[in-house]
Amino acid sequence: xxxxxxxxxxxxxxxxxxxxxxxxxxxxxxxxxxxxxxxxxxxxxxxxxxxxxxxxxxxxxxxxxxxxxxxxxxxxxxxxxxxxxxxxxxxxxxxxxxxxxxxxxxxxxxxxxxxxxxxxxxxxxxxxxxxxxxxxxxxxxxxxxxxxxxxxxxxxxxxxxxxxxxxxxxxxxxxxxxxxxxxxxxxxxxxxxxxxxxxxxxxxxxxxxxxxxxxxxxxxxxxxxxxxxxxxxxxxxxxxxxxxxxxxxxxxxxxxxxxxxxxxxxxxxxxxxxxxxxxxxxxxxxxxxxxxxxxxxxxxxxxxxxxxxxxxxxxxxxxxxxxxxxxxxxxxxxxxxxxxxxxxxxxxxxxxxxxxxxxxxxxxxxxxxxx
Numbered sequence: 001x002x003x004x005x006x007x008x009x010x011x012x013x014x015x016x017x018x019x020x021x022x023x024x025x026x027x028x029x030x031x032x033x034x035x036x037x038x039x040x041x042x043x044x045x046x047x048x049x050x051x052x053x054x055x056x057x058x059x060x061x062x063x064x065x066x067x068x069x070x071x072x073x074x075x076x077x078x079x080x081x082x083x084x085x086x087x088x089x090x091x092x093x094x095x096x097x098x099x100x101x102x103x104x105x106x107x108x109x110x111x112x113x114x115x116x117x118x119x120x121x122x123x124x125x126x127x128x129x130x131x132x133x134x135x136x137x138x139x140x141x142x143x144x145x146x147x148x149x150x151x152x153x154x155x156x157x158x159x160x161x162x163x164x165x166x167x168x169x170x171x172x173x174x175x176x177x178x179x180x181x182x183x184x185x186x187x188x189x190x191x192x193x194x195x196x197x198x199x200x201x202x203x204x205x206x207x208x209x210x211x212x213x214x215x216x217x218x219x220x221x222x223x224x225x226x227x228x229x230x231x232x233x234x235x236x237x238x239x240x241x242x243x244x245x246x247x248x249x250x251x252x253x254x255x256x257x258x259x260x261x262x263x264x265x266x267x268x269x270x271x272x273x274x275x276x277x278x279x280x281x282x283x284x285x286x287x288x289x290x291x292x293x294x295x296x297x298x299x300x301x302x303x304x305x306x307x308x309x310x311x312x313x314x315x316x317x318x319x320x321x322x323x324x325x326x327x328x329x330x331x332x333x334x335x336x337x338x339x340x341x342x343x344x345x346x347x348x349x350x351x352x353x354x355x356x357x358x359x360x361x362x363x364x365x366x367x368x369x370x371x
Contacts, residue, residue: 007038010062018062021204021211025127025176029060035082038062039070052083056136056298059129064207067236076234076266080130086301087131093333093367094297098134100335107153109146113337117166120154122146122185126173127208130231132261132302134294134331135172145177146185155188162194168229170201175211179219190223199227201259206230206237209245217252229257229288234267235275243283250284257288260326262309263302264293270315277316277324287326292341295333295367303369306330306354310341332356332364339364 010018010027017023029035032049035058041049049058060081068082069075097103101121104113111119121135123145129136146154158164167189174182189195200220204211220226228249232238249256258280262268267276277287290313293303313328329338336358339345347355353367 007062007066009037013062019210021127021208021213024061024063024208024210027062028127029062029065030058035060035065038065039068039078042073048085049083052085052087056083056087057129058083059126061127061208063209063241064128067239069236074265077236079266080132080233080263081128083131084301087298089300090297091295091300091370093295093370094300095295095333096297098295098333099331101135103335107150107157109150110154110157112157112161112164113335116163117168118158118164119168119170120146120185121171122169122174123172123177125176126171127176127204127211130203132263132293132299134296134299136296136298145172145181151185151188155192158189158195159192165194165196166199167195167197168199168201173202173204174200175202175204175208175216179213179216182216183219186220186223186226197225197227198223199229201229201231203231205242205245205249206232209239209241212245212248214248217248217254220254221252224253227255227257229259230285231260232258232276232280232285233260233263234272235279238276238279238283246283246285256285258285258326259289259291260287261291261293261302262304262312262328264304266302268304268308268312270312273312274316274320277326278320281321281324287324289338290326290328292328292330292366294331300369305368306341306349306366313341330354330356330366332358333366334364336362336364 029038032046036046064081068078101111104111106112109121158167186198189198246256267273280287292306292309293299309328317325328341330341332339339356339358345357347357347363351368353365356364356366358364
């Protein structure tokens with residue numbers, strides 16, 4: 001545990017158990033009652049959590065819960081992990097599937113939005129259900145992973161479409177699955193001649209760093225080039241454990257990128273993001289994207305005004321090394337894809353939102369939060 005103190009309910013947990021990723025998943029916090037034994041909740045908070053859990057699931061690894069600052073009502077760790085009653089507020093602009101992934105899904109489990117690359121949703125399981133998740137319509141709502149028939153259909157589609165050179169394995173979180181299960185998929189992809197790069201999107205280095213085992217990395221090294229994208233949002237997530245996990249990945253020859261989301265009350269200020277990006281670079285993780293929060297149902301309280309994001313980036317670029325500055329993007333609602341937010345791509349911007357022109361020359365509207 002190093003400097004992080006375990007809650008009373010985990011005092012009998014041995015160091016070997018704590019460092020076992022399967023123990024962490026088995027002992028995730030899934031109810032307000034369980035959470036009340038880990039951190040002190042304010043009056044009425046347990047009831048609000050339970051009400052929210054009638055609509056959206058919660059799962060927090062003991063490791064990530066141990067990072068919550070119990071005496072800080074604005075704790076950025078808690079905000080990302082613990083449900084609030086705000087999730088039951090649905091803004092008029094909210095969508096179940098804001099990125100239109102289902103529209104671009106020619107076979108179940110595969111999204112083909114861009115010409116030369118596809119996303120494969122291997123599972124709906126995660127080690128932790130982030131409160132700002134854009135796929136909350138499915139992630140955490142059902143216990144799903146690709147079966148053999150579905151996987152064969154995905155592999156056949158990729159094999160038949162020779163334009164595909166880049167495959168991103170996502171979810172949920174692929175790394176909650178076993179090494180053998182993952183290797184079966186990666187091996188099949190690597191046998192396809194035109195698949196040049198395999199990427200894995202995972203938040204385990206952040207919320208379950210003990211998942212990055214020698215066995216996992218030795219397996220992945222057999223299938224280079226492998227890339228990993230992870231998801232740090234705040235400097236408090238950079239701990240000795242998460243640093244070690246990322247160091248092990250980098251030492252295995254796997255390039256690491258980070259995709260952050262701009263979140264109201266979590267990281268929407270210059271100093272926080274400068275600290276985050278520079279610390280990531282120090283641990284050999286390249287800041288890749290800073291996303292504007294999507295218009296998924298129930299996460300409107302996390303959304304910031306686009307003009308604020310532009311202003312934040314203006315005060316970051318030039319003040320830290322260029323390779324530490326991610327690209328600020330909006331994944332355009334309606335399936336427009338990741339669109340950089342800069343004057344070249346902005347057609348119009350006012351208090352109601354921003355009209356974007358994507359790489360295809362098509363225009364999309366992103367609404368500002370109604371406040």
